[in-house]
Amino acid sequence: MPLLGRLRGRLEAERPFAGRTIGICLHIEPKTAVMCGVLRAGGAEVVLTGSPGTTQDDVVVALRESGMTVYGRRADGAQEHAANIRGVLSHQPDVLLDNGASLVEALLEGSGVSRVLGGTEETTTGANLLREKMCGRIPFPIIVINDSPLKLIMENEHGVGPTVVSAFQNVTNLQVPAKRFAVLGFGSVGRGIARCLKAQHGRVAVVEPDPIRALEAVLDGFAVVGLERALRENEVLITATGRANAIGAEHLGMLQDGAILVNTGHYSWEIDLQTLRASARSVEALSDAVEAFTMADGRVVYLLTRGEMLNLAGGGGNPVETMDLGLALQVLSLRLIALRTPGLEPGPQPVPAEINREVAREMVDVLSRS
Numbered sequence: 554m555p556l557l558g559r560l561r562g563r564l565e566a567e568r569p570f571a572g573r574t575i576g577i578c579l580h581i582e583p584k585t586a587v588m589c590g591v592l593r594a595g596g597a598e599v600v601l602t603g604s605p606g607t608t609q610d611d612v613v614v615a616l617r618e619s620g621m622t623v624y625g626r627r628a629d630g631a632q633e634h635a636a637n638i639r640g641v642l643s644h645q646p647d648v649l650l651d652n653g654a655s656l657v658e659a660l661l662e663g664s665g666v667s668r669v670l671g672g673t674e675e676t677t678t679g680a681n682l683l684r685e686k687m688c689g690r691i692p693f694p695i696i697v698i699n700d701s702p703l704k705l706i707m708e709n710e711h712g713v714g715p716t717v718v719s720a721f722q723n724v725t726n727l728q729v730p731a732k733r734f735a736v737l738g739f740g741s742v743g744r745g746i747a748r749c750l751k752a753q754h755g756r757v758a759v760v761e762p763d764p765i766r767a768l769e770a771v772l773d774g775f776a777v778v779g780l781e782r783a784l785r786e787n788e789v790l791i792t793a794t795g796r797a798n799a800i801g802a803e804h805l806g807m808l809q810d811g812a813i814l815v816n817t818g819h820y821s822w823e824i825d826l827q828t829l830r831a832s833a834r835s836v837e838a839l840s841d842a843v844e845a846f847t848m849a850d851g852r853v854v855y856l857l858t859r860g861e862m863l864n865l866a867g868g869g870g871n872p873v874e875t876m877d878l879g880l881a882l883q884v885l886s887l888r889l890i891a892l893r894t895p896g897l898e899p900g901p902q903p904v905p906a907e908i909n910r911e912v913a914r915e916m917v918d919v920l921s922r923s
Contacts, residue, residue, distance in 0.1 A: 554587050554877040555877065556877045556880075556915050557877055557881060560591055560881060560885070561590070561594050564591060564592075564594050564888070567595065568595060568596040569595050569596065569891050570592060570595040570596040570648075570887075570888075570891050571595075573597055573647045573891050574597070574598040574599075574644055574645065574648070575597045575598070575646060575647070575648045575887065576641045576644060576649050576650070577602070577641070577649075577650040578604070578641065578650070578651050578652045578655045579604075579650060579675065580603055580604050580607045580608070580652070581602075581609055581616070581625070582608075582609045582865070582869075583609070584870070584873060584877075584880065585612070585880075586615060586616055587880070588880040588884060589621060591884055592887070595884075595888070597648075597891075598644075599622070600623075600624075600646060601616070601622070601623055601624070601641065602624040602637035602640065603625045603629075603637075604652060604653070604819070604865075605629055605631060605633075605634045605821070606858060606861030606862075607627075607862060607870075608627045610626055610627050613625070613626065624636075624637035634655070635659070638655050638656060639659060639663075641656065642660060642663065645665055645668055646669065647669065647670050647891070648671065648672055648890050649695075650672060650887060651672055651673065651675065651679060651695070652674075652675045653675075653676055653682070653819045654674060654678075654680075654682040654683050657679075657687065657691065657695065658687065661690055661691070666692060669693050670693060670890050671693040671694040672694075672696075672887075672890060673698055673883055673886045673890070674698065674901065675698050675883070676699055676795070676819045677699050677742070677795040677818075677819075678795040678819035678820055679697075679819065680699055680700065680795075680901060683695060688900075691899060691901070694890065694897035694898060694899060695901045695902070696886040696890070696897075696901075697901050697902065698882050698883055701882055701903070702909065703878060703882065703909055703912055703913055704878070704879050707874075707916070708871055708875040708878065708879045709741035709745055710741050710744055710748070711745065711875065712745070712871040712872050712874075712876070713742050713864060714746045714748060714749035714750075715745075715749050715872070716864035716868055716871055716872065717746050717749070717815075717817050717863055718746065718749045718750055718753060719868060721815065721857070723867065724857055724858065724863070724867040724868075725813070725843065725857070729750055729755040730753065730754040730756075732756070732788045733755075733758070733786065733787040733789070734750050734756065734757045734758070734787060734788075734789045734791060735759070735760060735778070735783035735784070735789070736750070736757060736758070736760070737760045737783070737790065737792045737793060737799050737800070738761065738793040738795070738818075739759050739761040739769065739770045740766065742793045742817060743759070743791075743817075744769075744770075746791060746817065747759055747770070747773070747775055751774070757775055758775065758776045758777070758778050758783055758787060759775040759777050759778070760778060760780050781804075784800070784807040785808075785809060786809075787812075788809065788811060788812060788813060790808070790813070790815065792816045792818055792823040794823055795818050797820070797822045798822065800814065800824045800825065801828075802832075804825075805825070805828060808852065809852070810851075810853060811853060811854075811855070812852075813854075814829075814856045814857065816857075816858075816861065816863065817862055817864065818862070821859065821860030821861050823860075824860050826856070826860050829846060830846070833847060833848055833849075833854075834848060835847045839855075842858050842866070842867045843856075843857060844859070877916075877919075881915070882909075882912055885912065886908060889908075
């Protein structure tokens with residue numbers, strides 16, 4: 554991870570995080586561990602937790618052995634995750650690195666807001682929550698990493714798409730050309746998934762209510778269809794919306810026998826799993842990553858990785874190069890927060906242009922040399 558390697562040397566000299574505690578909610582895997590080491594080199598005390606279903610337990614052990622405080626394990630569910638978030642906040646962090654707005658939401662419900670200088674948010678899902686559910690309630694700046702055009706291009710389009718498709722193949726042992734796919738959402742993540750499936754000769758339809766994104770999908774050669782038609786006609790349904798109940802209770806009866814449900818959004822609630830589990834006549838775990846739900850009418854519906862993000866819960870996550878770029882954006886944005894940089898307003902806001910340009914130049918240099 555050469556970008557993070559260069560930043561480590563710079564931060565060791567600057568020590569911008571000296572005396573600061575950084576509270577982190579982010580998928581715990583090796584690439585995250587590298588970033589945490591860079592923050593420590595910059596003087597930070599690091600306290601972190603992961604997300605349900607994606608934590609790599611061996612990385613947790615390694616981080617703890619290096620002196621960091623880590624809450625959580627791979628088997629944690631929603632209740633344990635909430636407790637882990639409270640654990641991170643109990644250390645009274647000065648700066649937050651959030652994923653899905655979990656830390657900020659818990660902070661607003663409790664106390665300690667006045668201590669926080671600001672933070673970052675990694676995801677589309679979290680950005681939606683900050684701008685809608687928590688609008689006007691956040692008294693400190695939050696830099697939304699997912700707003701960066703660099704992350705949208707390199708990570709979401711060129712990183713998530715291939716890893717979702719490879720994880721699908723690894724988990725199911727199915728061929729892409731043998732199935733009909735519907736991708737729900739044609740933002741940068743859905744776009745990357747749809748294009749990667751198409752490149753492997755998959756038959757792909759797109760569900761996208763935004764007319765501008767729908768036009769882009771049509772121009773890319775995809776059939777844009779309504780949700781009900783997509784559910785009835787396609788075998789594999791992939792959610793990439795950042796919204797709750799993209800496949801809701803009212804849609805479960807429309808799924809064909811043998812349908813496979815996949816989520817790639819940050820939270821598993823893009824699929825109404827509570828209703829799916831409650832309405833099934835029986836549930837059988839076919840493997841660690843595949844569950845079979847036999848419905849009251851005899852149809853069988855399959856769910857991958859408990860509805861958690863497929864490429865992380867069922868694979869190795871995004872490629873190293875894409876995460877090197879995304880985590881470099883994180884480190885530089887956190888540095889601005891820790892230094893109380895003027896011009897940052899309360900609430901969610903995009904990555905500053907100067908950071909985008911700096912990271913883009915660095916990545917062009919790295920890729921041109923490889």
